[in-house]
Amino acid sequence: MNVRFDGKRALVTGAGKGIGRVLVKKLVECGAETIALSRTQSDLDSLKQECPSIIPIQCDLADADSIPNALRDCGPIDLLVNNAGIALTDQFIDAKPADFDKSMAINVKAPIVISQIVAKGMIERENGGSIVNVSSKLSIRGFQNLSFYSASKAALDSVTRTMSLELGPHNIRVNSVNPTAARTKLAKPLWEDPAFAQRITDVIPVGRWAEVSEVASVIIFLLSDFSIMVTGSNVLVDGGSMANFVL
Known part of the structure; x- marks a missing residue:
């Protein structure tokens, strides 16, 4: 498949690192005029050096009230990827309400606010x-110390399905991708820990973590x-791990 987005404009949140950064580069390669949003200006600066054609926007998505102003001058958007997210770890018994609020604000509320703005256009x-x-x-399978992260992603999946129902008549498609553990720089301490890495790969039939590019x-x-x-689909990118029922 030769995917081309010539004449299309794309917006990617969480564009400074990991999946978002790789995705921005792929979109540019495919011909899309690409807007990269990140909370970290230094990440945007280095990305701009690698991809001079991008349009950088600095915004902290934890502050939902700042989003409309940040997107005010970004122009029409044809393709939107709500990639920014946060994973706060703690045992459930010790997890703090403030961490729940932050998880929901970034992982659910921000995608809703951004999607409302973009979809209206x-x-x-x-x-x-x-x-x-x-x-x-x-969002489907539990994991120790990530109760708030899991809850926020389950909520995002639900919102995705409802968005697809309401926006479908306007020829707007809405889906989610649901990856397994990926070899991002942020997760490097985990996939370089032999015991933890093996714990993850043991339940992935293809026998490895996902690459960010995949x-x-x-x-x-x-x-x-x-x-x-x-x-309206939640597309697993998990190497078959959800098909692996482990007792």
């Missing part, structure tokens, strides 16, 4: 569009017209 232009929310396998490639597919009849 799509509806007004009557050109349709595609939205991808980056969720997690842990997740980004599925997002590109969902954004493209090659997936024109795919909407």
Whole structure:
């Protein structure tokens, strides 16, 4: 498949690191005019050096009230990827309400606010569009010390399905990708820990963690017209781990 987004404009949140950073580069390669949003200006600066054509936006998505102003001058968007997220770890018994609020604010509320802004523009232009929310396998399966993260991603999956129902008549498709553990720089201490890494790979039939580029490639597919009849789906990128029922 030769995916091209010439004449399309894309917005990626959480663009400074990991999946978002790789995705921005792929979108630029595919011809999309790409807006990269991150809370960290230094990440945007280095990304701009690597991809001079991007339009950087600095915004902390924990502050929902700042989002409309940050996107005020970004212009029409055809492709949206709500990738920014946070994973706060703690045992359930000790987990703090403030951490729940922050998890929901960044992982659920921010994608809702951004999608509302972008979808309104799509509806007004009557050109349709595609939205991808980056969720997690842990929206379906529990994992120790990540109760708030899992809850927020489950909520994001639910919102994704409802968005697809309401926006579908406007030719706007909405899906999520739900990766297993990926070899991001943020997760490097985990996948370089032999015991922890083996614990994860033991339940993944293909026997390894996902590469960031592999997740980004599925997002590109969902954004493209090659997936024109795919909407309301939570697409696992998990090497078969959810098919592996472990007693």
